[in-house]
Amino acid sequence: MPIKLPQTLSFFLLFLCCSHMLMAQYVIEGTVIDQSTNIPLANAIIQNVESKAAITTNARGTFSIVTKNTVDTTLRISLKGYQTQTVLVYTGKKIVVALFPTTNALDEVIVNGITIQQKLKQTTEAVAVVNEREIYSENTVQLAPILNRVPGVFMQSGTLNTNRITIRGIGARSPFSTANIRAYYADIPLTDGNGESAIEDLELATISRMEIHKGPSSSSYGVGLGGTILLYPEYAKYNASSANLYTTVGSFGLFRTVAKVSHGGEKANVNLIYSNTHSDGYRDNNSLDKATATITSNWFVNDKNELSFIGNYTSLKAFIPSSLNREDFENSPRNAATIWQNARGFEDVKKTLFGINWSHHYNETFTQKTSVFTSFNNNYEPRPFNILEEKATTFGIRTRLLATKNFENSSLKWSVGGELFFDDYNAKQFDNLYQDFPDGTGSVAGDILSDIDENRNYFNLFAEAIYTRKKLTLSLGLHLNQTKYTVQERLNASTEEDFTFDAIVSPKLGINYAISNNFNLFGNIAHGFSTPTTAETLFPNGAFNPNIKAERGWNFEVGSRFHTKNRKLTGSVSIYSMAVSDLLVNRRTETDQNITLNAGRTAHNGVEAAVRYELLRDKNITVYSHVNASINDFSFKEFTENDTNFSGNDLTGVPKSVVNLGIEALSTKGFYGRFDFQAVGEMPANDENTVYSDAFQLLNGKIGYQNSIGSQFRYDISIGANNIFDKSYASQLQVNAFGNDTNARYFYPGLPFNMYGGIQLAYKL
Structure with missing residues (x-):
């Protein structure tokens, strides 16, 4: 014989279930990075589009935001110097969001990310950033026209395979190659034990951004004179x-x-x-x-x-x-x-x-x-x-x-x-x-x-x-x-x-x-x-x-x-x-x-x-x-x-x-x-x-x-x-x-x- 619950108790249980569903909170975790450099971005604003709640990423670029949605949530991610992105995130997922630098606020972009992150405008040295749009502004075969737009940098190119890069006159007497300048590709040295750097041997299509630190001011990278x-x-x-x-x-x-x-x-x-x-x-x-x-x-x-x-x-x-x-x-x-x-x-x-x-x-x-x-x-x-x-x-x-x-x-x-x-x-x-x-x-x-x-x-x-x-x-x-x-x-x-x-x-x-x-x-x-x-x-x-x-x-x-x-x-x-x-x-x-x-x-x-x-x-x-x-x-x-x-x-x-x-x-x-x-x-x-x-x-x-x-x-x-x-x-x-x-x-x-x-x-x- 089935047991019948009193009507009052049934309504009470239903109320508890609904209250739990209404009050339940879910967490979305993620990391915000720079698409060009793959480095984490601190202080990016993460906003829930529906609730308007917002938080910022920590020094490691990570965040954790609470949502009441059980299926998916729309987040808006913004940071000065980067293009704002809106993403649809499934609740419970851990995500990685990559932001693209803007072209009209490059001084806000994070540089030197391989060591200590810092906004370009706050650096104590002369740094030039060559973004992806600059790289693709030529025929993507010759590097010289791109680098020669950077003040203080001069690349001579006798042929496609005979080049010399100088920074502030340093390295000008190297016979056929770039010397006295340190070069790194994702923290991997391109400068050999010979002290020479053949940057032009890399395919330009594999490079998303260049940072040029002029003068011997980068202590973590060999302090080359140039x-x-x-x-x-x-x-x-x-x-x-x-x-x-x-x-x-x-x-x-x-x-x-x-x-x-x-x-x-x-x-x-x-x-x-x-x-x-x-x-x-x-x-x-x-x-x-x-x-x-x-x-x-x-x-x-x-x-x-x-x-x-x-x-x-x-x-x-x-x-x-x-x-x-x-x-x-x-x-x-x-x-x-x-x-x-x-x-x-x-x-x-x-x-x-x-x-x-x-x-x-x-x-x-x-x-x-x-x-x-x-x-x-x-x-x-x-x-x-x-x-x-x-x-x-x-x-x-x-x-x-x-x-x-x-x-x-x-x-x-x-x-x-x-x-x-x-x-x-x-x-x-x-x-x-x-x-x-x-x-x-x-x-x-x-x-x-x-x-x-x-x-x-x-x-x-x-x-x-x-x-x-x-x-x-x-x-x-x-x-x-x-x-x-x-x-x-x-x-x-x-x-x-x-x-x-x-x-x-x-x-x-x-x-x-x-x-x-x-x-x-x-x-x-x-x-x-x-x-x-x-x-x-x-x-x-x-x-x-x-x-x-x-x-x-x-x-x-x-x-x-x-x-x-x-x-x-x-x-x-x-x-x-x-x-x-x-x-x-x-x-x-x-x-x-x-x-x-x-x-x-x-x-x-x-x-x-x-x-x-x-x-x-x-x-x-x-x-x-x-x-x-x-x-x-x-x-x-x-x-x-x-x-x-x-x-x-x-x-x-x-x-x-x-x-x-x-x-x-x-x-x-x-x-x-x-x-x-x-x-x-x-x-x-x-x-x-x-x-x-x-x-x-x-x-x-x-x-x-x-x-x-x-x-x-x-x-x-x-x-x-x-x-x-x-x-x-x-x-x-x-x-x-x-x-x-x-x-x-x-x-x-x-x-x-x-x-x-x-x-x-x-x-x-």
């Missing part, structure tokens, strides 16, 4: 999958394809990118074939642990036309240097890079970040004077302990850590017998001339602290480096030399003060150094030069960052003075080889400015303009060689001025366009200052149209041109080339007027 370039890889978006195909065709046989597949889940993502580039080249003996494969992946394991992985493979074969003397440069710029043409000189490079980053959050205060990395590099390079065969294997580990402590009216962030780097390098040189064979044969290897093993190891210890109180920010840093080389000539097993550079301690002190919400002043004093490259430590016969020393210098700088209240005008200005001692200078020998010596002292004084103005903004179109400028006064202060006094001469290989003017338009209908004008001053080609390259002006432009078909398919069609006025200019100098002023081969001809067109297809899976 500065540090931090590259952030592109990661897949969370909760989205897509496939992309880019194709570019252009002048001089340019054909480039990039294929990308991305998949992002709620807590993990993976990005696969393959690229293939071919160019016939403007000059004789100038063709290039390059293929790259890159994988990036990120995984939020749990609340305390995050893992990321990076793998990159590059295969490059590029023929070398080399530099020309003035007569050939002016009259026959398409020719290769005769000896390089006859030898069919080229470089055949295979590079592999792997790295794993691990972040562990001990608690709200302490975080440990550790990176383990390795690389394998092989190079075969026939040259007129010999054939070089190189092999290098590197391994390293890098770790930092970061802490954040907030007080009532102030905060303290600090980081301590270290880096170990091991580089095993072997170089063999063979006689090149090309002259003994018929024309057109190219290089033929003969007897071995040298077989050198070099172990290049260093360790860095570093510490940084940033104290902020209301409008004032103070930063302190200390860096210790010890570098050791072991060199053995294997053809003579008894010949082995050990050389340990003196330990170098590099301090820094910086200050930033907010005069108002729209105006910040900053200044810093920093010490830096740059050790010689392998080539610079050796005589042409392969013997080690025990007298070679590291360059050292002190940088003094003051500057400001500012914007109007409505942010139509934003900008920055820096004034600096750097004194460098024991400067490394390369001399070209009669056989086209290099010998390096410590030249004395140089002075690097300059002014840098970057101003951006919003000319127009309405519902249909936005138009921006920018002016970037560098005024340089770089000179030898003390330099005497073979009874010749170069003191007072202009520093070799850098221009007196670089000015960039640009305008960019973005339409809501999908049309876009950009034009950039660059004026570069004359540059001394030798220390005697008897030969200068001419000043030149370039105009580059690109227009395009992008749109969607349905909700899943998107396309982007563009066409562009470089050197629109078809100016003749030297795109790179071979400084101090051997010979007299008439026959010395100083000049790499720049590309004349050239065009390209591209199409990008994207499909959401």
Whole structure:
């Protein structure tokens, strides 16, 4: 017989059930990160759209918000300097939300995220940010037009595979590569044990953002005299999958394809990118074939642990036309240097890079970040004077302990850590017998001339602290480096030399003060150094030069960052003075080889400015303009060689001025366009200052149209041109080339007027 509850009791139980359902609360947890850098964002506002309740993320970028919804909740995530996002979240899920930086509030964007996070406007050093839109504003094959818009940075590009990046004049005399500048790719060093950084070997499509720290002010990154370039890889978006195909065709046989597949889940993502580039080249003996494969992946394991992985493979074969003397440069710029043409000189490079980053959050205060990395590099390079065969294997580990402590009216962030780097390098040189064979044969290897093993190891210890109180920010840093080389000539097993550079301690002190919400002043004093490259430590016969020393210098700088209240005008200005001692200078020998010596002292004084103005903004179109400028006064202060006094001469290989003017338009209908004008001053080609390259002006432009078909398919069609006025200019100098002023081969001809067109297809899976 069924039991019947009294009617009063039934209503009471029903009331309890309904009350529980009405009063039940559910929790949504998540992490907010920067899409470009993958770093967590503190103080992002998380708002429940329905209830209007709001909270902010903590120092680790995490949040926990209460909702009464049993199924799903709509959240709005916002942070100054980033695009606001609205997401639908299923109750009980843990999510990762990636915000995109805005273009009109870059000073609010978080920089130096790999170590201590800080808003750009609060930094005590000169930092430039190159965002994804800037990277894609050119043909995405050449890095030089992008970097040359940054005040203080100058990239010379003789060919697609012959480049040199200088920052504030540092590294201008490196023969064929970028030296004296540190470079990192997601906390993985790109600078090898040789002290050289081949940033251009990376596929531009794998980079989402660049940070350029000018001068030796980044204590956690090796305090290179020129500065540090931090590259952030592109990661897949969370909760989205897509496939992309880019194709570019252009002048001089340019054909480039990039294929990308991305998949992002709620807590993990993976990005696969393959690229293939071919160019016939403007000059004789100038063709290039390059293929790259890159994988990036990120995984939020749990609340305390995050893992990321990076793998990159590059295969490059590029023929070398080399530099020309003035007569050939002016009259026959398409020719290769005769000896390089006859030898069919080229470089055949295979590079592999792997790295794993691990972040562990001990608690709200302490975080440990550790990176383990390795690389394998092989190079075969026939040259007129010999054939070089190189092999290098590197391994390293890098770790930092970061802490954040907030007080009532102030905060303290600090980081301590270290880096170990091991580089095993072997170089063999063979006689090149090309002259003994018929024309057109190219290089033929003969007897071995040298077989050198070099172990290049260093360790860095570093510490940084940033104290902020209301409008004032103070930063302190200390860096210790010890570098050791072991060199053995294997053809003579008894010949082995050990050389340990003196330990170098590099301090820094910086200050930033907010005069108002729209105006910040900053200044810093920093010490830096740059050790010689392998080539610079050796005589042409392969013997080690025990007298070679590291360059050292002190940088003094003051500057400001500012914007109007409505942010139509934003900008920055820096004034600096750097004194460098024991400067490394390369001399070209009669056989086209290099010998390096410590030249004395140089002075690097300059002014840098970057101003951006919003000319127009309405519902249909936005138009921006920018002016970037560098005024340089770089000179030898003390330099005497073979009874010749170069003191007072202009520093070799850098221009007196670089000015960039640009305008960019973005339409809501999908049309876009950009034009950039660059004026570069004359540059001394030798220390005697008897030969200068001419000043030149370039105009580059690109227009395009992008749109969607349905909700899943998107396309982007563009066409562009470089050197629109078809100016003749030297795109790179071979400084101090051997010979007299008439026959010395100083000049790499720049590309004349050239065009390209591209199409990008994207499909959401």
